[in-house]
Amino acid sequence: DAGVTQSPTHLIKTRGQQVTLRCSPKSGHDTVSWYQQALGQGPQFIFQYYEEEERQRGNFPDRFSGHQFPNYSSELNVNALLLGDSALYLCASSLEDNEQFFGPGTRLTVL
């Protein structure tokens, strides 16, 4: 039973560029949530997708957008990258509003 997978593992971008991160949920899960974790901090909620729609959003600007596909996989897009966007991006999957299980994360470095 595959767990949550994310790609890529690491990514280096320069300021102003755009990035797309990908997530496949755990088998049987239908909900995907995205989090940003800066060094030494707890994860911060970005948004949650269910039935291909954004269900709730945290305190992140519109530069952060996402998508969920019919197979429940999801993408996180970040436009106009800033140095402060450097962080570990975590995807968590769940069955509706139940317990969330995290993928390995994507480490994004913005230079």
Added chain:
Amino acid sequence: QKEVEQNSGPLSVPEGAIASLNCTYSDRVSQSFFWYRQYSGKSPELIMSIYSNGDKEDGRFTAQLNKASQYVSLLIRDSQPSDSATYLCAVKSGGGADGLTFGKGTHLIIQP
């Protein structure tokens, strides 16, 4: 603004002793509470969830919830060096779509 507070540590505990980790939260309507373990350079791993007042035990782990005091704790019995990690407390408000609100985590060190 929902807040979750944890002592960042480090909390140093001798091997075989009980490690006690604490968390307070600000949102009174919070319904679900979780403890995640995060090793350095890895992603958070769910170790306990608790939804009602009282204690919940799973192996060496016991989660305790007191909604009146807005307080959650995690006890780790017979602590092992492999328990050394950062422990994140996470809180979710009532039913429906809601992300988790995390504390900054407590860094636990188990001394052999």
